[in-house]
Amino acid sequence: MNDFLIILIKTCVIYGGLIGAAALMTLAERKFSAWMQLRYGPNRVGPWGLLQPLADGVKFIFKEELCPDGANPWIFRLAPILSAVPAMLTVAVIPFAGDVTLFGVDCGNLSITDLDIGTLFLVAIGGLSVYGVILGGWASNSKYSLLGGLRASAQMISYELSLIMIILCIVAMTGSLDLRAITESQNTGNPLSWNVFSQPLAFVIFVIATFAETNRHPFDFAECEPELVAGFHTEYSSMKFALFFLGEYCAMIVMACLTTTLFLGGYSVPFWEDAPWFIELGSFCAKAGFFAFLFIWVRWTLPRFRFDQLMHLGWKVFLPLALANLLVTGAVISLA
Amino acid sequence: MVNLLFYAAALVAVLTAAGVVLARNPVVSVVSLLSCFGSLAVIYLLAGFQFLAAIQILVYGGAIMVLFLFVVMLLNLGGLSPEAEDRDDPLFHDRRRSAGGLAVAVALGSASLIGILRGARHLTEPTNGFVLPAEGYDALPALAEAMFTRYSLPFEAASVLLLATTVGVMVLAKRQRSAPPAGEERP
Numbered sequence: 106m107n108d109f110l111i112i113l114i115k116t117c118v119i120y121g122g123l124i125g126a127a128a129l130m131t132l133a134e135r136k137f138s139a140w141m142q143l144r145y146g147p148n149r150v151g152p153w154g155l156l157q158p159l160a161d162g163v164k165f166i167f168k169e170e171l172c173p174d175g176a177n178p179w180i181f182r183l184a185p186i187l188s189a190v191p192a193m194l195t196v197a198v199i200p201f202a203g204d205v206t207l208f209g210v211d212c213g214n215l216s217i218t219d220l221d222i223g224t225l226f227l228v229a230i231g232g233l234s235v236y237g238v239i240l241g242g243w244a245s246n247s248k249y250s251l252l253g254g255l256r257a258s259a260q261m262i263s264y265e266l267s268l269i270m271i272i273l274c275i276v277a278m279t280g281s282l283d284l285r286a287i288t289e290s291q292n293t294g295n296p297l298s299w300n301v302f303s304q305p306l307a308f309v310i311f312v313i314a315t316f317a318e319t320n321r322h323p324f325d326f327a328e329c330e331p332e333l334v335a336g337f338h339t340e341y342s343s344m345k346f347a348l349f350f351l352g353e354y355c356a357m358i359v360m361a362c363l364t365t366t367l368f369l370g371g372y373s374v375p376f377w378e379d380a381p382w383f384i385e386l387g388s389f390c391a392k393a394g395f396f397a398f399l400f401i402w403v404r405w406t407l408p409r410f411r412f413d414q415l416m417h418l419g420w421k422v423f424l425p426l427a428l429a430n431l432l433v434t435g436a437v438i439s440l441a
Numbered sequence: 442m443v444n445l446l447f448y449a450a451a452l453v454a455v456l457t458a459a460g461v462v463l464a465r466n467p468v469v470s471v472v473s474l475l476s477c478f479g480s481l482a483v484i485y486l487l488a489g490f491q492f493l494a495a496i497q498i499l500v501y502g503g504a505i506m507v508l509f510l511f512v513v514m515l516l517n518l519g520g521l522s523p524e525a526e527d528r529d530d531p532l533f534h535d536r537r538r539s540a541g542g543l544a545v546a547v548a549l550g551s552a553s554l555i556g557i558l559r560g561a562r563h564l565t566e567p568t569n570g571f572v573l574p575a576e577g578y579d580a581l582p583a584l585a586e587a588m589f590t591r592y593s594l595p596f597e598a599a600s601v602l603l604l605a606t607t608v609g610v611m612v613l614a615k616r617q618r619s620a621p622p623a624g625e626e627r628p
Contacts, residue, residue: 180472225495232503236475239510243468251514258511262504282581 111212116197119217123196126397127354128158134401141405161347168343173246176340180244185341185348188237192355195231198223199362200285202372202385214285215382223284224272227363228265231318234352235261238320241349242337253336256326256412263419264317270427271311274434275300275367288371294378299370307430308368310423312399315360317419319353322404326412361396365389447487454480467513475506492584505603512610 132147132154139146147154172178202215220226235258242254278300279287291299301308317324328336338349365371369392372385380388410418453476460473478501485494588596 177466177468180468183472220491222491222495225492225499229495229499229503232499232507235503235507236510239507239514240468240472243510243514255511255514258507262507262511265503 111210112217115212115215116217119196119201120193123193123355123358124351126358127351128162130354130358130397130401131161131350132157133398134404137398137401138405165344165347170343170345171340173340176246177244180240181340182345184237184241184244185345185352186237187240188234189348189352189355191230191233191237192352192359195227195359196355196362198226198284199359199366200288200371201362201389202382205382215386216285219283219285222282224276224282224287227284227359228269228272231356231359232261232265234356237349237352238337241341245337245340247340249333249335250337250339253326253328253333253339257320257337260317260320260324260326260415260419263416264314264423267310267419267423267427268314268318270424270431271304271307271314272367274304274307274427274431277431277434277438278303284366284371288366288373291370292373292378294373294376296370296375299368299373301368304368304430304434306426310427310430311368312364312396314419314423315364316400316403317415319356319360319400321357321400323407323410324415325409326415357400358393358397361393361400362389364396365392443487447484450480450483450487453477454484468510471506471510471513474509475502478502478506492581508607509610512607 135157136146136154138144147157150156150160172181197217198220200214200216200219205212205215238257238261239254242250242252242257245251275287276282279290281287281290296302316322320326320328326336328338333339338346341349372389374380374384374388377384457473457477457480461470461477464470464473478497482494482497482502485491485497
């Protein structure tokens with residue numbers, strides 16, 4: 106019973122944190138973009154506009170829900186769910202910190218579950234979110250949406266390949282699919298044992314591929330305002346539209362967490378091997394927060410690519426590089 | 442509890458599998474095939490094959506079905522109007538071919554049924570010299586070794602089967618498009 110309670114509390118805390126972080130990220134996106142363009146950004150609701158996401162949420166709930174004429178109503182309603190749920194599920198395997206002891210009770214490791222196949226679970230479930238985009242684009246019965254959905258699916262499949270190849274390099278180095286084992290293998294107190302130093306090329310490819318995988322600038326061809334109105338979610342209104350956005354921001358946060366875990370040693374603290382759990386959690390949040398900020402930073406700095414450039418980059422540059430990286434990693438491991 | 446979950450997953454698998462062939466809209470077929478794969482993954486999980494379940498979702502759910510959906514959308518099969526289905530399409534209305542297809546389907550179905558029934562008797566005792574790995578089937582090294590040595594040929598054959606399916610879909614769609622009804626201008 107006690108174990109069950111602990112797992113329940115951990116699940117609530119981590120999911121609450123995820124949703125809260127996603128809400129804060131929408132605010133951060135608007136604030137940072139405003140600062141980069143010498144504007145104020147939202148500053149009316151609450152101190153520094155902090156309650157803006159809440160106001161947005163209330164507004165979304167009370168907006169009218171539209172289902173376009175000739176759209177397939179079931180698939181039209183299914184798509185936002187398929188977009189948001191997989192992105193949220195993947196956070197279940199991310200290790201946020203080591204052993205937690207609260208009020209003298211040993212609560213185990215700070216993660217919902219430590220699956221033996223955590224990496225695979227994350228990639229498999231995360232890969233399902235493409236259905237939200239492609240089905241939403243198709244079910245809207247609109248040309249812009251369909252084009253957006255097709256582009257998104259082509260893009261996500263292309264970059265998922267490189268992403269998986271890079272993850273395989275790390276898995277081969279660690280010898281485990283468990284994300285906690287991957288973190289622990291880097292948690293030696295010496296930052297030089299982080300995978301980013303042994304796999305610099307993989308790190309660069311991985312970070313760029315996450316931008317394409319989450320449909321973010323400069324690869325946001327699923328939306329691409331000047332050409333496709335708003336892409337796959339053109340026809341969506343009210344909370345369904347908000348669900349797409351929730352999915353997108355959750356996917357970004359999970360990708361930031363995954364990059365941290367795979368390359369920056371996860372929750373390991375530099376020069377302090379056995380740090381208490383709250384220091385580890387702070388270290389994890391700082392690293393993941395940087396990558397989350399990177400998503401926003403890049404969006405408001407770089408112009409958009411062309412779609413053929415994106416495909417060229419994915420298939421002719423990243424995939425061969427990632428394969429070569431895997432080959433070299435495998436050779437080094439088997440020779441060493 | 443586990444039994445209940447198994448029956449629920451099995452029921453969903455059977456219903457969605459029926460939905461794949463019964464749905465008129467190809468996109469609905471793809472979605473039901475996806476849910477079928479999902480419930481199969483649940484069954485694998487219940488049997489203790491975590492790795493297989495993840496791979497099922499990753500490969501079939503995440504890659505192959507997206508490809509199918511992509512092909513279906515690119516060929517615009519979803520736009521088949523009722524008139525187009527009633528059209529005298531040689532592919533669907535040729536009695537002889539339909540009978541031939543039915544015969545092949547029945548033959549394949551009964552062959553696999555016999556295979557399952559024969560296999561079910563041997564389920565408890567692995568025969569023909571195959572030694573169970575000590576860590577169980579789910580251990581990665583054992584699985585990798587079996588897949589790349591003993592079963593590499595069936596493994597490759599399965600991928601050829603998938604390729605054949607994709608080519609078959611292309612051929613079907615092309616036939617419909619290149620045979621417009623008489624009196625209609627070809628685009």
